[in-house]
Amino acid sequence: MPESVWNHCISCLQSELSPEQFNTWIRPLQLDQSATTNEIALLAPNQFIKSWVTDKFLGRIIELVSECVQDRDARVVLGVAANSLARHNRPRTQPVAKPQAAPQITREILPSPSPAPTPSEPRADRDVDVEGGLKHQHRLNTQFTFQRFVEGKSNQLGLAAARQIAENPGGAYNPLFIYGGVGLGKTHLMHAVGNALIEKNPNAKVLYLHSERFVADMVKALQLNAINDFKRYYRSLDALLIDDIQFFAGKERSQEEFFHTFNALLEGGQQIILTCDRYPREIDGLEERLKSRFGWGLTVAVEPPELETRVAILMKKATQQNLNLPHDAAFFIAQRIRSNVRELEGALKRVVANANFTGRAIDVELVRESLKDLLALQDKQVSIENIQRVVAEYYKIKVSDLHSKRRSRSVARPRQVAMSLAKELTNHSLPEIGEAFGGRDHTTVLHACRKIKELQEESADIREDTKNLHRLLTS
Numbered sequence: 474m475p476e477s478v479w480n481h482c483i484s485c486l487q488s489e490l491s492p493e494q495f496n497t498w499i500r501p502l503q504l505d506q507s508a509t510t511n512e513i514a515l516l517a518p519n520q521f522i523k524s525w526v527t528d529k530f531l532g533r534i535i536e537l538v539s540e541c542v543q544d545r546d547a548r549v550v551l552g553v554a555a556n557s558l559a560r561h562n563r564p565r566t567q568p569v570a571k572p573q574a575a576p577q578i579t580r581e582i583l584p585s586p587s588p589a590p591t592p593s594e595p596r597a598d599r600d601v602d603v604e605g606g607l608k609h610q611h612r613l614n615t616q617f618t619f620q621r622f623v624e625g626k627s628n629q630l631g632l633a634a635a636r637q638i639a640e641n642p643g644g645a646y647n648p649l650f651i652y653g654g655v656g657l658g659k660t661h662l663m664h665a666v667g668n669a670l671i672e673k674n675p676n677a678k679v680l681y682l683h684s685e686r687f688v689a690d691m692v693k694a695l696q697l698n699a700i701n702d703f704k705r706y707y708r709s710l711d712a713l714l715i716d717d718i719q720f721f722a723g724k725e726r727s728q729e730e731f732f733h734t735f736n737a738l739l740e741g742g743q744q745i746i747l748t749c750d751r752y753p754r755e756i757d758g759l760e761e762r763l764k765s766r767f768g769w770g771l772t773v774a775v776e777p778p779e780l781e782t783r784v785a786i787l788m789k790k791a792t793q794q795n796l797n798l799p800h801d802a803a804f805f806i807a808q809r810i811r812s813n814v815r816e817l818e819g820a821l822k823r824v825v826a827n828a829n830f831t832g833r834a835i836d837v838e839l840v841r842e843s844l845k846d847l848l849a850l851q852d853k854q855v856s857i858e859n860i861q862r863v864v865a866e867y868y869k870i871k872v873s874d875l876h877s878k879r880r881s882r883s884v885a886r887p888r889q890v891a892m893s894l895a896k897e898l899t900n901h902s903l904p905e906i907g908e909a910f911g912g913r914d915h916t917t918v919l920h921a922c923r924k925i926k927e928l929q930e931e932s933a934d935i936r937e938d939t940k941n942l943h944r945l946l947t948s
């Protein structure tokens with residue numbers, strides 16, 4: 474009985490949540506078969522997932538269970554899988570016989586692990602040179618610290634996970650997979666963990682590199698017949714941070730090598746952090762087994778920051794540079810520059826350069842002048858209201874239908890088209906777009922964008938509609 478009830482919950486939750494939410498929080502939950510008949514006992518792979526699920530989803534799970542079970546005493550209990558607790562306590566350098574304890578992976582078969590370096594072995598980084606003359610270096614940006622990172626709703630989860638890892642590397646959130654659009658702080662977060670690890674233990678071997686660098690190092694090692702040294706080097710690290718792993722796509726030999734390195738590090742309890750511009754399952758040209766392994770630990774998304782966070786970031790950057798940035802000037806910049814933090818920083822730099830050049834103090838007027846070109850470009854951009862008006866007209870529905878809760882296909886599809894156009898043609902963040910469509914959640918917008926992308930491949934009608942709308946809005 475509990476199994477069929479849980480299956481019902483799973484299928485409902487799958488349709489209600491975004492794929493990211495479902496994959497990150499619900500899929501890893503395992504039904505505890507030893508529970509009593511009037512109890513749904515679920516096991517989370519780690520404490521972090523347990524707390525998050527308790528906070529965000531348990532209420533809904535209880536509702537769904539009570540829909541199915543007539544027994545008023547039925548209970549839902551959520552615990553942490555015992556094997557994941559055991560993993561926390563095992564010595565960090567000892568190879569383990571089993572793969573990571575997340576329930577969904579226990580069915581997978583790992584290749585035989587290569588032996589972890591023993592204390593008597595020479596540390597590969599000191600006597601092997603597979604990196605074009607570089608001995609081991611951290612290569613971390615010391616500016617990218619937790620102290621310099623501004624927390625907001627859009628990055629809250631990533632930041633919490635990164636902090637946990639800095640406290641307990643190689644623990645439950647291994648690997649940490651951070652994904653999201655450009656300039657949103659993924660690299661910053663990953664360096665922040667690295668910097669914190671080194672602050673705690675200056676001898677920690679933390680390596681940060683871009684995935685292209687990993688590929689280049691590997692090719693070089695192959696050319697120099699030094700692939701074993703290459704392997705030893707990577708496997709001797711305490712933490713490996715690889716940025717933009719979407720560049721592994723299509724590079725089969727590198728994926729193969731990375732796969733083995735990845736397994737060896739995980740089995741040795743060494744921490745891995747990866748960033749990517751998209752969700753692992755969406756990386757074309759990446760082997761299935763890698764996609765699946767990337768999901769073993771914790772996968773978190775970073776979103777474009779909301780207005781208050783953008784203001785806070787600007788104020789923080791100004792304080793770091795000893796700048797006098799009035800709040801209204803920061804607010805003005807934050808209101809206009811919405812896409813990502815890198816652009817926000819770029820805008821602030823322009824303002825500062827202009828202030829230095831003219832000797833004027835920073836105020837809204839100076840900001841307006843400094844960002845004149847950018848703002849003129851923005852004025853030409855399409856607004857959400859405009860998109861809603863044009864889409865409603867095109868599909869012969871009312872704009873208010875787009876804001877409404879109506880779910881009939883004749884309204885829901887145009888609404889999804891409009892949301893996906895808003896994402897594509899404006900700089901608004903997902904939460905802002907959701908808000909503009911009758912206060913919907915950002916996951917609904919994400920789902921709409923995915924759905925329309927999918928439909929564009931399958932349906933000539935949708936392709937035609939979106940092409941026409943695009944033309945109407947941009948010409």
Ligand SMILES: Nc1ncnc2c1ncn2[C@@H]1O[C@H](COP(=O)(O)OP(=O)(O)OP(=O)(O)O)[C@@H](O)[C@H]1O
Nearest residue numbers: 621622623654655656657658659660661786814815
């Ligand atoms: N929450 C934040 N607080 C302070 N600074 C931030 C924050 N988010 C991003 N930044 C800053 O924005 C800039 C871009 O961030 P970062 O390089 O980490 O982006 P990214 O997501 O890795 O982008 P890409 O995918 O292009 O590599 C950096 O200078 C970083 O310090």
